[in-house]
Amino acid sequence: MPELPEVETVKRGLAKSIVGKTIADFSCDWHKLINKPAAKYKQTIKDLKILSVERRAKMLIVKLSKGLNILVHLKMTGQLVYRGKSKCVVGGHPIKEGANCLPNKFTHVTFSFTDGSQLYYNDVRKFGWLRLYTDVELEKALAAKKMGPEPLSKEFSLKYLQQLTKTGKNRKRVKQFLMENQNLVGVGNIYSDEVCFYAGVMPDKPVEKLTTQQIKKIHEGIQKILKAAIKAQGTTVSDYRNADGSAGGYAKYLKVYQRYGEKCYRCKAKVVRMKIGGRTSHYCPQCQK
Numbered sequence: 205m206p207e208l209p210e211v212e213t214v215k216r217g218l219a220k221s222i223v224g225k226t227i228a229d230f231s232c233d234w235h236k237l238i239n240k241p242a243a244k245y246k247q248t249i250k251d252l253k254i255l256s257v258e259r260r261a262k263m264l265i266v267k268l269s270k271g272l273n274i275l276v277h278l279k280m281t282g283q284l285v286y287r288g289k290s291k292c293v294v295g296g297h298p299i300k301e302g303a304n305c306l307p308n309k310f311t312h313v314t315f316s317f318t319d320g321s322q323l324y325y326n327d328v329r330k331f332g333w334l335r336l337y338t339d340v341e342l343e344k345a346l347a348a349k350k351m352g353p354e355p356l357s358k359e360f361s362l363k364y365l366q367q368l369t370k371t372g373k374n375r376k377r378v379k380q381f382l383m384e385n386q387n388l389v390g391v392g393n394i395y396s397d398e399v400c401f402y403a404g405v406m407p408d409k410p411v412e413k414l415t416t417q418q419i420k421k422i423h424e425g426i427q428k429i430l431k432a433a434i435k436a437q438g439t440t441v442s443d444y445r446n447a448d449g450s451a452g453g454y455a456k457y458l459k460v461y462q463r464y465g466e467k468c469y470r471c472k473a474k475v476v477r478m479k480i481g482g483r484t485s486h487y488c489p490q491c492q493k
């Protein structure tokens with residue numbers, strides 16, 4: 205599952221390709237992926253212009269003219285592919301068939317633009333979804349998810365995090381606490397491990413036992429690591445690809461995630477792993493307390 209830096213990377217790549225284009229046609233062959241009949245989609249969004257591509261948590265928001273929006277979640281195997289005359293831009297999980305033969309058997313949604321280019325939504329396992337919403341409906345739908353703040357926003361202040369360690373959801377263990385969407389969004393398995401290493405904190409440490417200094421380091425780590433990962437265009441995990449089809453560059457900066465049995469770069473101890481709430485967590489037994 206992609207995390208914040210990976211979705212942000214797809215968003216940026218996609219924005220470069222589709223903003224300013226006008227929708228000429230829409231089709232969908234799998235009704236469960238969309239929230240209204242395909243004919244209704246077509247009728248509503250035909251002739252509308254793409255104003256911007258935004259992100260909230262791990263979702264993409266394609267903003268259209270006339271106050272309409274398409275909310276997209278790629279989930280485990282979703283992929284967006286833009287194909288123009290001279291370029292092809294892949295965002296999300298690649299599919300073996302590649303971008304050369306499109307649409308393919310995994311293409312379930314096609315947006316055609318007036319300039320002859322297309323945006324395809326492909327999904328092998330069909331866990332992802334698209335929602336057509338008005339501005340008001342979008343606001344309602346997002347509010348209903350009761351998500352915490354974006355970790356790189358002003359709302360995610362040190363004070364907020366300190367308060368959260370006393371009141372937040374899922375306060376048992378640090379890793380679970382960081383991955384809980386109601387506390388903050390976008391941090392999953394990879395970046396929670398990396399943040400714990402950065403802060404020198406054991407991932408299974410009870411949240412109530414964190415010191416003020418450790419909370420400060422966790423807050424700092426979240427910001428630094430996510431920013432660096434966005435800059436490196438995310439981490440490529442199990443074939444995840446960026447909007448331009450390239451692999452994310454952050455993998456080479458990972459300190460503990462999926463480095464089981466390898467030496468810690470800081471102290472040379474072996475990186476170990478354990479299960480926390482069903483998720484595998486990697487950590488250095490010497491550097492993290």
Ligand SMILES: [Zn+2]
Binds near residue numbers: 469470492
């Ligand atoms: Zn170490």
